[in-house]
Amino acid sequence: MERDSVVVNAKVWTADPGNPVANSIAIRGNRIAAVGIERDTRGAVSRETAIIDAGGRTVLPGLIDAHNHYLATAEALASVNVRFPEVSNRAELTRAIGEVAEVTPPGQWIRAVGLDWSKFPDGQPPTRDDLDAATLGHPVIVYHVSVHHALVNTPAMRERGITEDVTDPPGGRFVRDAAGRLTGLCLDAATGRILPVAVEIGCHGPNFHTILPGEDSVALLEAATSVYLAAGLTTVCDPQVTRREMRVYREAAARGVLGLRVALMPLSNHLEDFEAVGIAPPFGDDWLRIAAMKLYADGTLIGGTAWFSTPYGPNDEFTGSTYWAAEDLAQLVARAHQNGWQVGIHTQGDAAIGMSLDAIERAMRAAPRLDTRHRIEHCGYPRPDQIERMASLGVVPINQPNFLVDSGDDFVRHLGARAHRLQPLREELAAGIRPVISSDAFVSSLRPLDTIGAAMTRQTRTGRPIGADQRLSLDEALRAHTIDAAVAIGMEDRIGSLAPGKLADLVIVDGDLHQVPPDQIAAVPIWKTILDGQIVWPLETGENAVLDALR
Numbered sequence: 394m395e396r397d398s399v400v401v402n403a404k405v406w407t408a409d410p411g412n413p414v415a416n417s418i419a420i421r422g423n424r425i426a427a428v429g430i431e432r433d434t435r436g437a438v439s440r441e442t443a444i445i446d447a448g449g450r451t452v453l454p455g456l457i458d459a460h461n462h463y464l465a466t467a468e469a470l471a472s473v474n475v476r477f478p479e480v481s482n483r484a485e486l487t488r489a490i491g492e493v494a495e496v497t498p499p500g501q502w503i504r505a506v507g508l509d510w511s512k513f514p515d516g517q518p519p520t521r522d523d524l525d526a527a528t529l530g531h532p533v534i535v536y537h538v539s540v541h542h543a544l545v546n547t548p549a550m551r552e553r554g555i556t557e558d559v560t561d562p563p564g565g566r567f568v569r570d571a572a573g574r575l576t577g578l579c580l581d582a583a584t585g586r587i588l589p590v591a592v593e594i595g596c597h598g599p600n601f602h603t604i605l606p607g608e609d610s611v612a613l614l615e616a617a618t619s620v621y622l623a624a625g626l627t628t629v630c631d632p633q634v635t636r637r638e639m640r641v642y643r644e645a646a647a648r649g650v651l652g653l654r655v656a657l658m659p660l661s662n663h664l665e666d667f668e669a670v671g672i673a674p675p676f677g678d679d680w681l682r683i684a685a686m687k688l689y690a691d692g693t694l695i696g697g698t699a700w701f702s703t704p705y706g707p708n709d710e711f712t713g714s715t716y717w718a719a720e721d722l723a724q725l726v727a728r729a730h731q732n733g734w735q736v737g738i739h740t741q742g743d744a745a746i747g748m749s750l751d752a753i754e755r756a757m758r759a760a761p762r763l764d765t766r767h768r769i770e771h772c773g774y775p776r777p778d779q780i781e782r783m784a785s786l787g788v789v790p791i792n793q794p795n796f797l798v799d800s801g802d803d804f805v806r807h808l809g810a811r812a813h814r815l816q817p818l819r820e821e822l823a824a825g826i827r828p829v830i831s832s833d834a835f836v837s838s839l840r841p842l843d844t845i846g847a848a849m850t851r852q853t854r855t856g857r858p859i860g861a862d863q864r865l866s867l868d869e870a871l872r873a874h875t876i877d878a879a880v881a882i883g884m885e886d887r888i889g890s891l892a893p894g895k896l897a898d899l900v901i902v903d904g905d906l907h908q909v910p911p912d913q914i915a916a917v918p919i920w921k922t923i924l925d926g927q928i929v930w931p932l933e934t935g936e937n938a939v940l941d942a943l944r
Contacts, residue, residue: 397421397438398926401431403447404905406868408454408876408890418452420897423926428891445928450920451906453871454891455627455898456841457878460770460791460831463629463655464610464638465540465601467617469506469835475535476507483519486535487527494528502532502549502589502605506835509538509695511803520570521546521577534588534603538799539693540836541599543584545577553587562586564596564689564716581692581714591637596716597662598689598739602637610641611648618652622930624840625900625919628654630831630882632737632770632791633687635660646681653924654898656684656882658737661725673733675883679896684882685735685768688725689716691745694773694815695800695836697807699741700748701774705807713742723752730756730765735883737768737791743776750782757786768881771833773815774808780817784824789881791829792816792873794847795837797860801853813860818848822869829881830865830873842902845870846914867907867914897926 398420405415405428412428419426419434427437435442473493480486486508493503510518524533524546532549536542550556557575559567565582567575579587585600592602621629631638634657645651657677659667664686667673676683692698692714697706700713717725722738729736730753738749746769753767765787769775772790775783783790794816797804804812814820821828830848832839848870851860865873879889887896903920922930 396441396443397426398443398445399431399434399438400445400447400452400899400901401434402449403452403901404449404907405452405891406871406906407892408872409892412892418891418899420923420926423897425891425893425895425897427893445901445921447901447920450904451902452891453625453900453902453906454875454889455900455922455924456625456874457628457630457882457889458626458831458834458839458841458874459630459829459878459881460632460793461626461629461834461839462540462633463617463621463631464614464641466835466839467613468504468608468610470617470620471613473503473505474507475505476538477509477512480508482513483523486519487523490524490527490533490535494531497531499530501607502534503528504603504605505533505535507538508535508544509800511800518568518576518578519544521550521575524577536601537696538836539695540601541584541693541698542578542580542696543587545579545587547577549587550575550577553589555587559586562596564714566714580696581698582716592635592662594635594660594662597660598633598687598716602635604637611645611650614641614645615650615652618650619930619932621653621839622922622924623919624842625902625922626653626839626841627898627900627922627924628656628879628882628884628888630656630658630684632658633660634658635663642681651680652929654679654888655681656884657682658685658687659683661686661688661729664725664729668728668732674735679887685737686729687770688722688729688736688738690722690738690740690749691715691742694741694771694804695796699773700745701742702744705811707806711807713744715745715748719748719751722748723755726752727756727759730762730767731760735766735768737770739770741771741773743774743779746772746775746779750779750786750788753786753788754782766881766883774811775817777820780820780824780826783821784826788826789829790821790826791831791881792818793833793837793844794818794830794851795832795844797851798847798854799837801859802855802857805853805857805859814863815860817860817863818865818873819863827877827880828873829878830870831878840915841874842917843915845874846911848873849911849914852912867911897923899923
């Protein structure tokens with residue numbers, strides 16, 4: 394039997410309004426027994442107790458990422474990294490793929506992640522010719538940083554049967570050059586036609602549900618677990634799950650290697666399947682559960698396909714695109730809502746937000762239900778009137794402040810003054826909304842302290858302010874990554890704050906977080922991660938490799 398434990402000499406931030414600060418926590422089994430001063434917490438456990446001296450460090454509730462593609466991130470960690478600044482031009486992309494091709498068996502797929510041509514000197518996307526120059530002996534797929542788009546080489550097109558006369562699918566496009574030749578770049582729903590996908594999802598979203606020969610996805614998930622725990626994450630919500638991901642998560646849980654709590658958001662292409670068997674959330678246990686259903690409205694702000702009411706881009710060339718006509722989206726949302734589902738709709742531009750809110754409101758009027766907690770994923774540019782609508786409907790915005798760092802300079806260039814109202818978290822707070830902040834890993838850093846720091850500073854990669862009036866305080870940012878994130882996934886009764894009776898998930902940060910300047914928050918290490926009452930980070934071996942993966 395595991396011993397009880399007491400954390401002492403700590404600066405405990407509880408996220409519990411009834412007991413906001415303390416200096417000690419008692420843990421009995423996998424539950425919090427007491428939170429308060431040491432004299433009281435020691436009395437709440439047995440004498441056979443392990444003492445964890447925090448040395449004045451900050452203790453937080455286990456951090457919750459309400460929008461994190463856990464399995465896809467695990468696979469990305471094992472892929473070729475072509476993110477900026479590692480790859481900052483077309484020649485470097487060719488070289489990075491070529492180096493991997495030299496040590497990869499002929500015919501085996503090569504996957505790379507993080508391509509961001511907006512940061513290339515000419516700002517132009519590479520083509521299949523750049524990948525062909527690296528290798529013609531391997532099919533190659535390179536994911537755009539948004540994950541909505543993908544670039545492939547000629548062997549990949551050939552293997553997937555894509556020819557020059559291919560037609561664009563609904564919600565996507567195959568990019569062609571001035572002569573009408575395919576460039577190898579596939580936008581949004583077109584990715585599902587070009588990739589070795591495990592599940593056909595139609596126009597329900599970008600299809601990154603690939604299955605590459607020889608991969609053991611469960612092993613990749615197990616390897617990624619230490620990276621997540623080292624970042625202080627104890628719970629994640631995977632916001633796009635098909636039967637492929639569901640099987641991997643279930644197998645990982647059965648093998649005992651899942652490693653952290655996972656909430657799942659099945660993609661809307663599976664709605665009919667769930668209707669047939671009568672399953673709706675919450676469904677599962679404290680480790681693996683179905684939380685909500687994922688739908689798509691528009692494309693990607695990073696990749697220029699978000700749907701705004703006014704075009705954007707350096708020359709107003711971006712008009713955006715949608716996966717569904719308004720009526721089709723409304724019918725999908727209504728079906729999910731009527732069957733008891735919470736929905737989360739990927740939505741970036743204000744035109745798409747309007748379409749999504751119309752669908753949610755129509756569904757709620759047709760089938761009134763209390764406490765729906767419908768979500769708007771990303772919620773990039775809600776107008777003030779739309780924020781008021783969100784508040785009245787009880788809609789939860791799920792934001793990613795890291796985007797403002799990673800792509801903020803591009804946003805300012807493409808949107809002008811509108812960029813400073815992206816992710817208007819302070820306006821949402823003023824309207825009575827409790828916004829959630831998250832990573833959207835593998836699109837951005839999975840480290841919660843990176844996200845928290847980005848929400849506090851709102852500075853681009855080059856140090857320019859972007860919507861400085863929307864900055865959050867540390868306490869506001871912590872709430873958005875703990876208890877408010879727990880609310881968004883329907884688990885606030887057991888995680889998200891430090892209170893007696895809740896599951897013993899907590900993180901000890903290596904320092905007094907409230908004394909750290911906002912621009913240094915991201916650099917603070919995690920000292921210990923405790924999950925279900927047990928210390929799960931640091932590990933006795935492999936710590937250096939895990940920390941390298943976080944950099």
